[in-house]
Amino acid sequence: MKIAFNTAIALLIAFIVAPLLIVILVSFSGREIPEFPPSTWSLRWYGYALSQPVFVTSAINSAWLAVTATCISTPIALGAAMAIVRGQFAGKNLLQAALLSPLFVPAIVTSLAILLAFSSAGLRTVTLRLVAAHVLITLPYLVRTILASLTRLDLTVEEAARTLGASPIRTFWYVTLPLIRPGLTAGMLFAAIVSFDNVSVSLFLTTARTNTLPIATLNYVEYNFDPSIAAISTMLIAVTAVAALIMERTVGLRSVAGA
Amino acid sequence: MSRCTAAFLLLPAVTVIVILLAVPLLYLLGYGFLDTQYGQGQIEGVTLAHYRKVLSDPFFLRIFAKTLLLSALTTAVVSVFGYALAHFIWRQRRWRALFVSLAVSPLLVSIVVSSYGWMVILGNNGIINRMLLALGAANSPVKLIYTDAAIVVGLVHITLPFMILSILAALERIDEFLPEAASTLGANPIQVLRHVILPLALPGFAAGTTVVFCLSMSAYVTPAVLGGSGPNFITTLIYNEFITQLNWPVGAALASLLLLISLSIVFGYIHFMSRLNVGSAKAGT
Numbered sequence: 205m206k207i208a209f210n211t212a213i214a215l216l217i218a219f220i221v222a223p224l225l226i227v228i229l230v231s232f233s234g235r236e237i238p239e240f241p242p243s244t245w246s247l248r249w250y251g252y253a254l255s256q257p258v259f260v261t262s263a264i265n266s267a268w269l270a271v272t273a274t275c276i277s278t279p280i281a282l283g284a285a286m287a288i289v290r291g292q293f294a295g296k297n298l299l300q301a302a303l304l305s306p307l308f309v310p311a312i313v314t315s316l317a318i319l320l321a322f323s324s325a326g327l328r329t330v331t332l333r334l335v336a337a338h339v340l341i342t343l344p345y346l347v348r349t350i351l352a353s354l355t356r357l358d359l360t361v362e363e364a365a366r367t368l369g370a371s372p373i374r375t376f377w378y379v380t381l382p383l384i385r386p387g388l389t390a391g392m393l394f395a396a397i398v399s400f401d402n403v404s405v406s407l408f409l410t411t412a413r414t415n416t417l418p419i420a421t422l423n424y425v426e427y428n429f430d431p432s433i434a435a436i437s438t439m440l441i442a443v444t445a446v447a448a449l450i451m452e453r454t455v456g457l458r459s460v461a462g463a
Numbered sequence: 464m465s466r467c468t469a470a471f472l473l474l475p476a477v478t479v480i481v482i483l484l485a486v487p488l489l490y491l492l493g494y495g496f497l498d499t500q501y502g503q504g505q506i507e508g509v510t511l512a513h514y515r516k517v518l519s520d521p522f523f524l525r526i527f528a529k530t531l532l533l534s535a536l537t538t539a540v541v542s543v544f545g546y547a548l549a550h551f552i553w554r555q556r557r558w559r560a561l562f563v564s565l566a567v568s569p570l571l572v573s574i575v576v577s578s579y580g581w582m583v584i585l586g587n588n589g590i591i592n593r594m595l596l597a598l599g600a601a602n603s604p605v606k607l608i609y610t611d612a613a614i615v616v617g618l619v620h621i622t623l624p625f626m627i628l629s630i631l632a633a634l635e636r637i638d639e640f641l642p643e644a645a646s647t648l649g650a651n652p653i654q655v656l657r658h659v660i661l662p663l664a665l666p667g668f669a670a671g672t673t674v675v676f677c678l679s680m681s682a683y684v685t686p687a688v689l690g691g692s693g694p695n696f697i698t699t700l701i702y703n704e705f706i707t708q709l710n711w712p713v714g715a716a717l718a719s720l721l722l723l724i725s726l727s728i729v730f731g732y733i734h735f736m737s738r739l740n741v742g743s744a745k746a747g748t
Contacts (some may be wrong), residue, residue: 216544217565220623220709223580224572226590230583238583240590277479284476291469297475302480308729309484310681312698314724316705317487320715340483343476346607372464379597395712401573406707421575425582425688434583437576444566452564458628461567 216416227297231434238431249435262420269416271336274346274392280339281346282388286376289354298349304344311404314340317410330414337405342395349394349460351388354380386454393447394460401440403450475709488722495716505581513716523700530697533611534679536620539673544619544666549667550660552627553634563631567624574621578688581617582608585689609691617685622678626671633667634660666739673732677725695722 226240231249233242253259265329284303288296315337322333357380367376381388403418410419417436425433451460477716495517500542517523554564569577584590585607595601639658646654686696694700697717704714 209547209551212547213623213748215564217546219544220569220620223575223577224568224583226583227580228578237588238586240583252693280475280479283472286474287469290464291466291472293466293469303476303644305483307478307650308677309488310641310677310698310721310725312681312683312701313488313491313718313725316701316714316718317491318483320711321487321490324490336483339694340479343479347476350661358705372468397571403574404681407683407702418573418575420686421573421579422688425575425579429582430585433575433579437579441572448564448571452560455568456560458563461570461624461628461680 213261215370216372227434228441229439230431231278231438232432233434235428238429241425249431250439251433252430256432258415258420258424259417259432262415263436268395268398269334272335273342273399274396276335277339277342277346277395278334278388278392281343281350281391282342285347285350285354286380288351292416300347303347304341307344311341311402312407315371315405315408330409330411332412333408333409334416337409338399338402341402341405345395345398345460346391347388348393349455350384352459353384353391353455357383387459390451390455390460397447409436464727465745488723491715491722492719494720495712496663499712513712517720518714526694526700527720529695530680533615533618533696534676534706537622537679538672539616540615540619541622541626542672544622545630545666545671546664546683548623549627549630549634549664552631555671566627567622574682574684575688577620578684580616581613581620581689585616589711607735611690613689614696616654618682619681621682621685625674625678628738629671629674630664630667635668643733650734666736669732669735669739673728677728681725682695696728 206398230238230240230242232245232247233239234246234248235242236243250419259457285352288300318333318340322328322336327333362375362379365379366372370378401418403422406416410416417440421433421436435440450458451457495513496509496511497506498508498512499506529609548562548566552559552566555562582589586592587604587606587608587674589608590600591607592604595605641663643653644661645659646652650658681698682700683702686699687702689697690696694703698721701714701717701721704717708714
């Protein structure tokens with residue numbers, strides 16, 4: 205009974221990690237088609253991927269988009285979370301639900317709605333609508349992690365600062381902000397990953413000229429099967445693993461990724 | 464904090480939600496009623512034709528049915544897998560953080576990356592087929608990729624972390640002496656599981672199944688990469704109507720329908736949870 209259960213667990217964990225492990229191994233293959241285990245080993249697909257303008261440009265676009273969207277949505281989320289935790293007004297639950305609502309709308313529907321609304325308003329700049337969409341989808345993750353950090357905070361520390369004569373802004377800057385910094389950092393990292401990896405919300409908003417890396421790789425795998433995608437994926441996995449380690453060390457992966 | 468300050472701090476966030484989500488969604492719902500063909504064309508009035516087409520065309524209905532069926536199947540499989548893993552992690556002491564990290568790892572990697580991984584595993588020249596051929600279990604490659612089964616495999620993989628985290632959260636709220644008390648009173652492990660642990664894990668299952676079903680139904684990459692060619696899912700159908708057919712009003716009607724189904728499931732969940740809470744509050748008194 206116990207052995208059967210543990211075998212099943214081992215198989216399930218293999219199922220979870222198999223696609224990622226295989227992608228990493230295949231990226232070092234020397235052949236034209238992905239094979240596992242690779243018969244020859246080489247770094248040629250890394251060289252190939254990094255020499256393709258379509259991947260390099262879209263990777264720069266995605267990185268820029270992730271940083272810009274996170275930098276815009278972080279102060280917005282911080283303000284809202286402060287108001288919800290510290291303010292006295294009715295309808296807080298409803299407000300909180302409204303701020304988390306982008307999570308409940310299917311991403312492809314959000315993408316389409318923004319495309320239609322922006323087109324009809326005459327806003328056809330690709331960068332503008334991409335930033336807008338990514339601010340919208342990163343906002344709930346930031347609101348959630350900042351809310352969690354703020355509610356865990358000891359109120360008396362802030363009260364002590366105020367009693368000792370600090371203004372509300374000074375209190376926030378020198379007391380509250382340093383205390384929630386781990387949660388804030390983890391939330392920002394996760395938001396940047398969510399933005400960087402996003403496919404469905406960007407789906408209708410990119411163009412052939414202004415593309416994100418996930419959409420460029422998606423278009424590529426629909427017609428090509430060579431290991432260059434594995435090389436790109438492995439580089440992404442490496443970057444994400446570092447970010448995940450930082451999040452695990454600061455507040456724990458679970459509280460950031462929590463469903 | 465004064466009301467004025469709170470309102471000032473909330474204003475940017477509320478503006479983002481209203482202007483970038485609420486207004487565009489209302490516009491999308493309305494767009495399906497517009498009498499205009501091919502997107503950029505002149506708007507000639509209001510019509511029910513697009514919604515009628517979406518709700519009566521057998522081709523569309525077949526894809527709806529398939530999407531709902533595959534999402535339900537995914538949810539069922541993920542419930543079983545997710546419970547097993549959550550139970551295992553719940554019982555772990557030393558390696559807990561490691562197993563949690565492994566369990567959430569699919570969330571941290573782009574869906575395009577894991578889909579490519581499944582292409583390598585399930586492809587005609589992939590790992591499974593090479594193993595089958597080597598073992599003599601098959602004479603020619605078995606068609607695994609570009610099938611509905613491949614879609615389910617991909618969906619199970621990306622949604623499993625949500626189920627594990629939901630159920631684990633519920634399990635951790637269980638008083639650790641309860642299962643012990645039940646077994647002291649003579650319940651065997653199966654009875655403890657069935658009558659003590661599973662009922663208390665119910666809120667976790669409810670949250671998990673809601674998230675997993677909604678995410679499966681609205682997944683785009685998995686059916687696009689691992690499924691058969693042509694529109695094979697409600698999301699790829701929406702994409703096809705918009706990008707290939709250029710029929711924006713029908714695409715908008717399809718998207719509205721997907722939105723309404725998702726939101727009704729979420730509201731159903733909220734209703735279920737409030738009834739569950741009322742029920743347990745009554746049982747507690």
